[in-house]
Amino acid sequence: MTQRSMQPLQGATLLALSALLFSGMGVLISIASATVNNENIVFFRNLVGVVFFLPLLLAKGLRPFKTKRIKSHLLRTSYGLAAMYCFFYAIAHMPLADAMVFTYSAPVFTPIIAYFWLKEPLTKRMLVFSLLGLLGVILVAKPSDALFGSLSLVGLAASLLAATAFVSIREMSDTEPAYRMVFYFALFSSLISAVPLSWAWQPLSSEQLILLCSAGLLAALAQIVMSRAYTLAPPGLIGPVAYLAIVFAGVFSLILWGEVPDLNSIIGAALIFSASLLSVFWRKR
Template sequence: MNTSSDTRRGIFFMLLASFLFALTMLFAKLLSASMSSVEVTFWRNAIGLIAISFTLFHSPIRNVGGRPFTLVFRGVIGTVALLTFFYTISATSLSNAIIYAKTEPIFTAILAFFLLKERLKTSALLAILIGFLGVVTLNGMEWNYLHIMGILTGFLSALAYTSVRSLKAYYDTRTVVLSFMISGVLIPLILMILGEFYTSPSLSFALSPFILPQGIDWVWIVLIGLSAAGGQIYMTRAYFYAKAGLVSSVSYSVVLFATIFGILLGDTLPTISIIIGAFMIVISGLMLSRSK
């Protein structure tokens, strides 16, 4: 049973994780000025892969195993979600990008109902409806490329998260993270090679040639990997100390941090429709976290 001290610690760790995830977005935005979202994805995972590999020497991985295809699926889907996420970061403001990503709980609830046979309470159904109304309010009924990529980020993230839930009884957490990071290095590498020979406007989030980083880019590359890894570590600790519903609610602080960083970078202030849509999506997520 969690004590009040543990709960406070869990909240603190989630706030710290949210701050680090917002920093990850900040560095991704800075890198997008000189390279594609595909390459940003590659470097983010390459640095993270190096960092997590060091932990294997201190504590070997122990797996039960038995779900190799699901493990690979999680890695691939997670990588594609990261590709679309970094694309939205490069194409819109940080506040818009994180709001699109925060549609994930809506899709997770729906996928858990269909794939994991989890029951949806009345409050969860209401939350899903509010969330989708928020999505429509964000950009009206204009389904342009950016809007589709943003919604796809939320859906793919939910698919990856749902697969993680089915893997936790079979694999060490680091195995799941490693499958994601290995995919996150190999897939962008293949896409950048293909991007040398073929590009397409409809696949701009996935096909781009490699550009050798210059000067300050190397600093952002190291920082994006470290901030992403740190965010994962502190998020895990937060869920260890506090209840999942509470931690999930606190995780929405990343919206505030990302908005502040975006304004510091020169992003324009959100419009009224974006603020209303964002508010509805956040409320939807909070309702879903409370209904678990």
């Protein structure tokens, strides 16, 4: 048993990298979702994560993956997979801009959950920076009035579940390395998501398989980097850095589809960058 690490600068840097990888994954899933159903997308996203570890399994066997915390891994998988399905449901039934607000609002809840679960410090500054980043997300996403409809409860549940999953990573970080947490998440998620796939399977073309496998690979890398980030610093402290994902998504939209951001989007991006930097450097100073 070791103490949980406290390296906010390194953790924030890795979390920013994971946000970039998750944004790239989001672009691939967005393209694939035009012709592939959610059940297939979720399954392949997780299955590729298991395949990602095959070289390590062949080289080292099961020894690196031995754990005494199967229950913790199952709980983390339950939170993360439930959040994933809620996010996909919100995207399918709400305007995309509204769903994006919920997708990126999890950092608001992480410091509160971490305080009650792990007894990690909760300061007004953490909450202010989290809300500042969320304000930036709203300016970028430009949600509609549907944001306050009944379906918003699904999006809210997704955010709470995702935040709980982030904190659970931190909770296991005293004994579990990042790669082991990602392996069990991918393994259990693949087994669980295979159940709805049994009645929702659809034949896939080679182009669709390439998209899904590429998205799964980026997801596996992003999960490893994110898990490592949360082992280095409390999620409540570096959480606002995760908002950078929506900025990276905007950059991808500009490069790939020529979508030029308006003034509100630029102001929102500036707020997100400010919240991300202040959350780390203000405390460090």
